[in-house]
Amino acid sequence: METLSLILIVPLLCGALMFVMPVWFKFLSKLHILLSLVVSSILLLAVGEVVRGNELSAFDHFLFLDSLGAIFLSLIAITGLLVNVYATTYLKWELEEGHITPKEAKNYFALSFIFTWTMSLSVICNNIAFMWAAIEATTLASVFLVAVKKDKKSTESGYKYIVLCSIGLAFALYATILLYAAAHDHIQGEAMLYTNLLAGAKEVDSMALKLVFIFALIGFGTKAGLAPTHTWLPDVHAEGPAPTSALLSGVLLKCAMLGLIRFYAIVANGIGFDFVESVMLISGTLTLFVSAFFLIRQHNVKRMFAYHSIAHMGVIAFGLGVGGAIGLFAALFHCVAHSFTKALAFCSTGNIARVYGTKDMTKMGGMIRIAPLTTILFGIAICSLVGVPGFAIFVSEFLIFKAAALKEAYFLMAIFAVALAIIFIADFSHFFLATFGKVEGEVVHGSEMKLGENLPLILLAFLVVAFGVWQFDSLTFLLDESVKSIIKQ
Helix, strand or coil: CHHHHHHHHHHHHHHHHHHHCCCCHHHHHHHHHHHHHHHHHHHHHHHHHHHCCCCEEECCCCEEECHHHHHHHHHHHHHHHHHHHHHHHHHHHHHHHCCCCHHHHHHHHHHHHHHHHHHHHHHHECEHHHHHHHHHHHHHHHHHHHCCCCCHHHHHHHHHHHHHHHHHHHHHHHHHHHHHHHHCCCCCCCCCEHHHHHHCHHHCCHHHHHHHHHHHHHHHHHHHCCCCCCCHHHHHHHHCCHHHHHHHHHHHHHHHHHHHHHHHHHHHHHHCHHHHHHHHHHHHHHHHHHHHHHHHCCCEHHHHHHHHHHHHHHHHHHHHHHCHHHHHHHHHHHHHHHHHHHHHHHHHHHHHHHHHCCCEHHHCCCHHHHCHHHHHHHHHHHHHHCCCCCCHHHHHHHHHHHHHHHCCCHHHHHHHHHHHHHHHHHHHHHHHHHHHCCCCCCCCCCCCCCHHHHHHHHHHHHHHHHHHHCCCHHHHHHHHHHHHHHCCC
16 A cells, blocks of 8 residues: 555655756756656556565555556656656757756656656556546646647647547546446446456446447547547657657557556456457557558658557557457567657657757768767667567567467458558668768757767667567566456456
């Protein structure tokens, strides 16, 4: 109980402390890193308890941390920490360029802790209504991180983000209400608790469950960036600061996907996996090909990575659609691999924008000579995103092929392969243009970043490679236990 309470109390206190601190950027940067370390340590302490075989609960099971939640809480802790450390460097550059004021930087630091609080609540909340409210709150907390500059474009993208996600999540609210109405007379215990709903799903009306899942897919799928309700995502990532994009893509999208997976588990255990797998295959296939089409046409490096976020949410959906123990394992592993990879990708765009003063890859070139370390980090992110062997995302994509092969679903394998091939070609054509092509635009800062400034990116790159070549027992345990909790039939 104490650990779960600290998960919610400490980020709020850190955010409040940052709000009342004097506007002194150098001091605030160090304080931000220190407080981020404290918050992440508490989150990982809770994850460690689950790894040791304990399930945490508090307030009569209102808060609950199982193996599934522990996977996503670890992403908030690890990815969030490294991105927050990089944010201090990025905001320093923005201050030097006059894009933001010291007060806006202070507000960014404070709001990042409020954002962490909302994401953590969405992960550990056993009550599905409050889980929905927490995911809705992540929109309200993060929109100010998107529009921190307060210029016209970032404000418009923030407005689009909050409107579309709120409308989309209204469908998830319908799913929550309908599920409660269909279940409260048929299951034991409080019908708003995920654990009770999962245990008693077979007692709920099958038609109601099918409708619940469709609403949940539309609602949480909008926030996760699944097509066709993905349209807010490219604008937000293109206009928001690089650390904000890294947090949104690397962590926030996974919290929305966790909400969908919770409903996936309930409905699948109520009516069987055929329906939910079919729906997720359609959603995943549509998302993959829509994103692949737009990736070919992208020259803005941040919009390119934004469409990659959409593509990889499609990969996760496709893995859930292929199903089975291996398919589910692959989908959950992909959440982890994509979190580290996309955080690295978006943070590297901060370096690239610093070097060239633009996000347009047609105006770049010669990056390997100007900023070799940034080029290597950028290349690692690209290689992982397209599924090159030896990098984290290859593992999950290979497992999805394996799951489909074991089911003799060769047509699905072909569809998946075609989509990944399009993404591969699009990405490397852009990468080679920016890295080895002729410099077409202006080089604003013609030198590599300092090693200390690149340290968070180096650590993210290490994780991307390490998870591609090594099996971590703690993560494997959490993934195996999560799959078992979903496949209860």
